Amino acid sequence: MTHTTSNYRRLTTTVLALACLLLSPLSFSQSLSESDVQAFIRSMQAMQPLQDKYQDVFDAEEDDADDDIDFSRLMSDGIRRMKGHPAYNEVESLVKQQGFSDIENWASIGDKVVQAWFALEMGAQSPQIQAEMNAAMAEIENNPNMSEAQKAQMRAMMQQGMSAMATGASAPEANKKAVRPYLDQLKAVMDTEE
Template identity: 55%
Template sequence: MEDDFDQLTEDLADEDGGAEMPDMSRIFSSSVERMKGHDMYNRLEDVVQQHGFSSAEQWSETGDRVFHAWSALEMGEQSGQMNQEMSKAMDEINNNPNMSEAQKEQMREMMGGAMSAYEQAANAPEADKRAVRPHRDALRAATGSDD
C-alpha cells in the first residue's frame, strides 16, 4: 500500500498547503485522523484489523509509541555527540561579533526549542524502549534508515 499512501500524503499536503510541520510525537495518530473521509482510511482499517488491531486508531497509537521509543533509543546512542554539537553551536552564537544581541537571543531561543524537542523525543517510557530494542534492525530496514 506504500505507493497509494504516497499519493494520499501528496493529496493531504495539497489540502493544507503542505506548510504544517507534523507533530512527531503523534506522527501515526495525526496521520490517521487526517485520513478520515478518504478512501485509503477504509483500506487501512481493513489491513490493521487483519493484523490484530481493533481499529486504525489503536494501530496508530501503537505506532506512535513504537516510533517514540525507537527515536529515544536512536537518540540515546547519539546523545553525547549531540550535546557537544549543541554546546558548540551555542558558543558560536554567543561569540559571533557579526550578530546583534537580539539576533543572538533569537538563535538561543531556536536552539532551546530544538534541545527541548530532542529531550522530549528522548524521554520514552523504559518499558516501550525495552519492547522496541530487539526490533531496531527490522525497523531500520523497513524504513530505509539502516545507515
C-alpha cells in the same frame, strides 16, 4: 478576598492532583509488548502497496504538516490528517487485518514504537548531539550575515530538534526493552516508508 483566593487555589490544586492520579494509569499502564512491536512492523510492511498507491497524498500531507511536530504523536497526527481521504479506510482495514482493534489503536501503538525506537537511537548520542546543537545555536546567534528572520527560523528548527530529543528521552524503559530486539526490522520497514 484573600481567604476566598486561598480556598480557590487549594480546590484547584486538589482537582488537578486528582485528575493526574486518574489519568496517569490510563496513559502509562499500557506498555508495549513484543507482540505489539511485531504487529506494528507487519502492518508497516503490509502498508507498502498503499504507500505506493497514495504517494502523492502522503507527500502532500507531509508538505501541509505543521512545522511544530509532536514527535510523541507522529503516527496519530498522520492518521488525523488523513481522515476524509479514501486512504484512511484502506489503512484502517489493513491494520484490523493485522490484529489492531481500529486505526486509533494502531496509531497509539505506533506512536509508542516510534518514540521508543527514537529513544534507543538517540540514547548514546544524546550528550554529543546536545553539544553540537548548542554550538550551532551560538554560531547562528553570532552570525552577522543572517537576518533576524533567518535566525528566528533557525531557532525554530533547533527547538524542533531539542523537542525530538526530549521526546526520545521520555520513552518508558519497558517500551524501549520491547522495541530493542526489533531495531533492524523497524529501521528497514521505516526506511521503505520514507
